[in-house]
Amino acid sequence: MLELRRPIQIGEAVKRVMGHQLGGKKELIPIEDCDHRYLAEDIIATHDIPMFTRSGYDGFALRAEDTEVASSEFPLEFKVVEELAAGMVPKNELGPFEASRIMTGAKTPKGANAVIALELVKEFTKKGEKYISIKRQLKEGEHLSYQAEETRCGEIVIKKGTRINPGVKAVLATFGYSQVPVAVKPRIGIFATGSELLDVNEPLQDGKIRNSNSYMIEAQAKRIGAEPIYFGKLPDEIETCYEAISLALNKVDILITTGGVSVGDYDLMPDIYKRLTGQVLFNKVAMRPGSVTTVTALEGKLLFGLSGNPSASYVGFELFVRPIIRKMLYSDHPYLKFETVSLASDFPKVNPFTRFVRSKLFFENGEMMARPVGMDKSNAVLSLAKTDTLMVLPGSTRHFQKGDKVTALLLEDEEGSQTLWQDSNRNE
């Protein structure tokens, strides 16, 4: 009855998953809807920025060389030949001691190479014509933004795989991307297993609990940019189960089941993996929680058998499912961002396996710290609500103490990492 499973190291497990190249797909969507999506192409500057030399201030454009001797004692007069609002095209080229009234953002006239602020000039009229007098010397380029000083037409300005934030959206609008090339959201199917599970709207029954894993995984999938599809609860009967999974696989890129992967008498999943003619990448990982995570590749899809235990399935998703989703979103930083943090409290429990401890990140005087958020029993649901970080505690025979430097995986980060952190655990 007991099947012997050989645990593999975490790094090796992630590598096996990432070796299965599920392809990303591209679609064009209206810019209005592109928030939080991932770019499927590099974004190219379709024109210089600025597109033309423009004024950075409300004032008067003129030739800096004409102002050389201006001072309080010796103010200089300039004839105002034109008035330029933002959006207008200058008609005149400025000659010596000519100026154009110019607003912020307006294109500067030919000949002009500086702008003096409105509040620094005196305006007056002479023989029905407008003039200004100025009392200081201007430097060439003062209050000007030169054409192309920010970027040149044709340059790559934002890289493929970037998540669209407000600044990225502004750049897309600037360059006229009314349709934005984004990665199609990978479709993540979810099944729950377990006859102890009640639906969220069912009344309580003795001995049973409500299904929370499916909702949690839905949320994890959305957080990282995928589209979850909840297929409901798998029945406890192997034939029906097998058919449901086979059908669902046709509709998704990745299928996740929770529960039933252990060695209990009612854990059907191992038998189902055998019937599906896929390749089992691994069925045990040297880690806590989530050691019984099983991943199968078949027909260009991946089937993740996560533990039924909330914390274990949470960790399993973040470690194994998240990076492959990010890869399908064209990221070259698919892995969880990791940083070295100080442990904010003692962690006395000893374990020979690498542990992922649900934690909350915080800062003290610019130092990054993490604190375990509540009980470390792997069925604790409440602590997951406060979790924004997984602390990685390598397998050890000693206790971890407050102040120890440990690796933290940042779950709310959008940027990711090019590499997986180095798991220093070598126990199996």
Next chain:
Amino acid sequence: MLELRRPIQIGEAVKRVMGHQLGGKKELIPIEDCDHRYLAEDIIATHDIPMFTRSGYDGFALRAEDTEVASSEFPLEFKVVEELAAGMVPKNELGPFEASRIMTGAKTPKGANAVIALELVKEFTKKGEKYISIKRQLKEGEHLSYQAEETRCGEIVIKKGTRINPGVKAVLATFGYSQVPVAVKPRIGIFATGSELLDVNEPLQDGKIRNSNSYMIEAQAKRIGAEPIYFGKLPDEIETCYEAISLALNKVDILITTGGVSVGDYDLMPDIYKRLTGQVLFNKVAMRPGSVTTVTALEGKLLFGLSGNPSASYVGFELFVRPIIRKMLYSDHPYLKFETVSLASDFPKVNPFTRFVRSKLFFENGEMMARPVGMDKSNAVLSLAKTDTLMVLPGSTRHFQKGDKVTALLLEDEEGSQTLWQDSNRNE
């Protein structure tokens, strides 16, 4: 022509905005759709967790006191009286030297106070009945999760105003919240002004630029949990402008205009504020960029006149609009989270006003640092794409140097802060 505006301090400006209590509203939505929304009520545990004492392991439940003398030399035999899968209700109370086969998560039978792992027992049959033998002593409570050890029915488990992350969603499911009380998304209207603006799908014209601010503000509003409504471009004619704004105000909680707030000859907004019979909270703030930000309160709404300049309008939104939105989302942490960081490069420009420098946060050996992202001209759009932080450089006559400790406002953070950072600038 030049109107004199008295700049007020940033802290005072934020205080005046936050003094206008725009009320939050509540709605019930299906749990499936609640991701990234904000809770409008405290969430109460509707039952104990665990709901019943349960097994944390696949194995056999028994009475620890019966195992006292068990050892390799002296194995003890237990009669297996029942088999308990997760979800089942035990029928028998265990007597001396009786055991129940039990799966992870199953309710323990009366009398049982410990579980021994499946792999540590030997199973055998005697006279047609099932038995196990065990070779070690068990501690009371071993592999058990006791009823209510995580939380008790009636306790507040998640606070009002919390953003719904995967762990929060799991808790909601656990407690049967199939309908979730969330804050109605505040409706944020957006108008652009400026005859230099082209729509995102218009071909380029000399002297003009594309409207990027409206898209950026849409994205900023979505990032913080609001619902943006873009009303298009305001005309350059004051009567039409006034009518459009009056109409729009009926449809939103907050109205934002970009551009036209300066002192240029074409800046109509100040005149429009005068015609609207609201109360101008301020029309100048001692800061860069964004000093011309104007905020008006009328009819229980707020009208934000942000600068037309992308960086200034970006900063204006984050400083003044974001916290009032968060307040409408029931947050008691409405302000931007701030941390002390090390400046990662020299910043030689001197300015008497507090500056907000678009920056990127990173970590080095657990130390938090920030680096300015590109040119600091206030019209730089590209740098906004890389911005996840605003460094606050107080007004000063000295240069800032690499390694200086400065305040950073974290834009991608979801948690926020109960208080505004202390602006140490006292220049006006």
